Amino acid sequence: MPEPAGEFDLIERYFVRAGAGPAPRVDLAIGDDCALIDGGPDTQWAVTTDMLVEGVHFLASVDPEALGHKALAVNLSDLAACGAQPRCFFLALGMPRADELWLASFMRGLFALADGHRCVLAGGDTTRSAAGITVSITALGDVPRGRALLRSGAVADDDLWVSGILGDGALGLAFRRGEFTLAGDDASAAIRRLERPQPRIALGIGLRGTATAAIDVSDGLAGDLGHILRASGLAATIHWDAVPRSRALQELPVATQQRYVFTGGDDYELLFAAPRSAATTIESAALAAGVSVARIGHLRSGQGLVVLDSDGRAVDIAARAFDHFRHE
Amino acid sequence: MPEPAGEFDLIERYFVRAGAGPAPRVDLAIGDDCALIDGGPDTQWAVTTDMLVEGVHFLASVDPEALGHKALAVNLSDLAACGAQPRCFFLALGMPRADELWLASFMRGLFALADGHRCVLAGGDTTRSAAGITVSITALGDVPRGRALLRSGAVADDDLWVSGILGDGALGLAFRRGEFTLAGDDASAAIRRLERPQPRIALGIGLRGTATAAIDVSDGLAGDLGHILRASGLAATIHWDAVPRSRALQELPVATQQRYVFTGGDDYELLFAAPRSAATTIESAALAAGVSVARIGHLRSGQGLVVLDSDGRAVDIAARAFDHFRHE
Numbered sequence: 001m002p003e004p005a006g007e008f009d010l011i012e013r014y015f016v017r018a019g020a021g022p023a024p025r026v027d028l029a030i031g032d033d034c035a036l037i038d039g040g041p042d043t044q045w046a047v048t049t050d051m052l053v054e055g056v057h058f059l060a061s062v063d064p065e066a067l068g069h070k071a072l073a074v075n076l077s078d079l080a081a082c083g084a085q086p087r088c089f090f091l092a093l094g095m096p097r098a099d100e101l102w103l104a105s106f107m108r109g110l111f112a113l114a115d116g117h118r119c120v121l122a123g124g125d126t127t128r129s130a131a132g133i134t135v136s137i138t139a140l141g142d143v144p145r146g147r148a149l150l151r152s153g154a155v156a157d158d159d160l161w162v163s164g165i166l167g168d169g170a171l172g173l174a175f176r177r178g179e180f181t182l183a184g185d186d187a188s189a190a191i192r193r194l195e196r197p198q199p200r201i202a203l204g205i206g207l208r209g210t211a212t213a214a215i216d217v218s219d220g221l222a223g224d225l226g227h228i229l230r231a232s233g234l235a236a237t238i239h240w241d242a243v244p245r246s247r248a249l250q251e252l253p254v255a256t257q258q259r260y261v262f263t264g265g266d267d268y269e270l271l272f273a274a275p276r277s278a279a280t281t282i283e284s285a286a287l288a289a290g291v292s293v294a295r296i297g298h299l300r301s302g303q304g305l306v307v308l309d310s311d312g313r314a315v316d317i318a319a320r321a322f323d324h325f326r327h328e
Numbered sequence: 329m330p331e332p333a334g335e336f337d338l339i340e341r342y343f344v345r346a347g348a349g350p351a352p353r354v355d356l357a358i359g360d361d362c363a364l365i366d367g368g369p370d371t372q373w374a375v376t377t378d379m380l381v382e383g384v385h386f387l388a389s390v391d392p393e394a395l396g397h398k399a400l401a402v403n404l405s406d407l408a409a410c411g412a413q414p415r416c417f418f419l420a421l422g423m424p425r426a427d428e429l430w431l432a433s434f435m436r437g438l439f440a441l442a443d444g445h446r447c448v449l450a451g452g453d454t455t456r457s458a459a460g461i462t463v464s465i466t467a468l469g470d471v472p473r474g475r476a477l478l479r480s481g482a483v484a485d486d487d488l489w490v491s492g493i494l495g496d497g498a499l500g501l502a503f504r505r506g507e508f509t510l511a512g513d514d515a516s517a518a519i520r521r522l523e524r525p526q527p528r529i530a531l532g533i534g535l536r537g538t539a540t541a542a543i544d545v546s547d548g549l550a551g552d553l554g555h556i557l558r559a560s561g562l563a564a565t566i567h568w569d570a571v572p573r574s575r576a577l578q579e580l581p582v583a584t585q586q587r588y589v590f591t592g593g594d595d596y597e598l599l600f601a602a603p604r605s606a607a608t609t610i611e612s613a614a615l616a617a618g619v620s621v622a623r624i625g626h627l628r629s630g631q632g633l634v635v636l637d638s639d640g641r642a643v644d645i646a647a648r649a650f651d652h653f654r655h656e
Contacts, residue, residue, distance in 0.1 A: 029449065
């Protein structure tokens with residue numbers, strides 16, 4: 001889930017320790033969308049954890065069924081970004097009081113998504129939490145050994161692709177906050193994108209062996225692409241006109257659209273790199289997965305991200321991000 | 329961690345669904361100390377989750393280093409109860425603000441325990457949590473396939489054993505709350521038992537193939553033994569004089585001692601069943617693990633728990649539990 005940038009960067013620094021070597025049966029720890037642990041000679045488990053807190057990621061008035069969906073979806077989206085098949089999840093749930101109606105609705109949303117992916121609740125913990133609802137989920141999926149998609153692995157001249165459309169997560173949030181109005185259909189579409197993101201599991205699995213690097217877009221395209229660029233040691237060029245956006249988003253001023261796409265977050269689409277020769281394979285995988293994909297740019301040697309508008313001029317992404325924080 | 333009984337029972341009912349069959353690669357879901365998932369032809373992963381919430385499990389004034397220790401210890405104790413070797417854990421941490429001093433101390437306590445068991449932090453999530461600190465940990469350990477200790481599996485005439493001493497977790501909590509005074513050494517011992525429980529990993533591993541059932545004592549002997557009795561379909565007799573207690577605890581009125589032992593919780597010792605013929609094996613395993621063990625009773629066919637005092641009279645455990653809730 002998107003976080004105010006900055007202060008929590010320092011926390012993650014405390015999670016990684018200099019000199020901590022490899023550990024038995026832990027193949028990849030910290031720094032990618034999932035950790036990888038030994039699942040036998042032929043497979044690895046991809047494992048991810050996300051915590052959602054009332055007042056930060058959702059309001060007390062949230063539809064509990066939507067919250068149940070989203071709490072699992074953000075974890076499954078991390079599994080999708082690794083190309084893993086979801087198998088099970090663990091739920092830790094803090095609630096101010098045991099509200100049966102709320103809980104039944106929350107679990108309904110959670111199980112509907114879980115069942116759709118044959119992902120079972122394998123364990124959990126419940127506790128009182130006087131200050132508000134807290135949901136922490138750890139999800140596990142498996143992937144053939146050595147075939148997990150990572151943030152690293154992309155090479156210069158790879159194409160950059162995204163699934164679905166970007167920016168509607170932020171659009172839905174702005175609409176929820178009453179920042180502007182939307183027509184009925186557009187409103188429900190944007191809210192649906194914000195509250196019911198669909199983890200791109202089938203696409204992630206279809207990209208095994210084809211994508212050279214992948215991540216899910218949860219914090220905005222600029223930040224999440226930045227993770228791939230740093231992990232792969234590359235720079236990128238994106239063509240703004242090629243970035244897929246909803247009709248509703250395209251009616252807003254371009255600066256707002258760019259802010260939502262690059263720094264908005266909550267889209268839960270896949271961003272991935274692949275060699276040019278893989279375009280047909282990717283389009284077939286997307287078709288099979290029932291998801292649209294779009295080629296939005298390419299990678300190159302160097303550092304940093306350049307976004308070109310339709311006139312070939314560079315867009316000032318930093319200024320868009322600044323707008324974002326100024327308005328928070 | 330101990331919870332006010334009752335209202336949260338209903339929550340766990342929502343976690344278990346009628347008709348939910350077995351799932352691919354998930355060997356055991358919900359209802360034991362750990363879930364078991366496929367770790368390859370020869371092994372299984374034991375997985376457990378616990379959430380600790382400020383104001384419920386600890387106060388804002390808690391020593392962060394002790395909290396770091398305990399948050400991991402309660403999870404490793406579940407792995408110990410399954411006979412699993414800890415390998416890695418995932419940390420989700422909510423904090424009102426990024427307090428570097430607090431965080432450094434918390435992680436120091438956490439890593440000190442983790443390093444002692446060669447258990448690595450494999451992933452995590454950090455978030456703002458305006459209302460207070462929330463720590464959710466998922467820990468994974470491995471166990472040879474089919475050798476995990478479960479709550480089920482005990483048979484009539486098995487002996488009942490516990491490791492270490494019982495009741496000092498509750499004693500430490502009562503002392504912290506200022507309910508009575510303790511002499512210096514006794515005070516620090518009780519606080520240490522409350523705040524720095526030592527998961528009985530080596531003992532759990534040593535009991536593989538010997539113990540027929542096991543659980544960790546986190547909610548008091550009565551409740552946790554009850555889980556074994558229900559899962560194994562048996563009754564139990566415990567001899568009060570055989571229950572190992574600290575000298576400090578034995579100076580309190582017997583009714584208080586029994587309340588702390590049977591309904592107090594926070595002891596994190598292992599309670600396990602084994603055939604009489606295994607006594608020597610168990611004592612050797614305990615010696616090798618550097619932990620004391622005591623035979624406190626036995627299992628029999630039927631239902632329920634009988635506790636006999638030194639005169640052979642039945643102790644009214646329900647009345648002790650009632651005292652407990654009345655004084656909350």
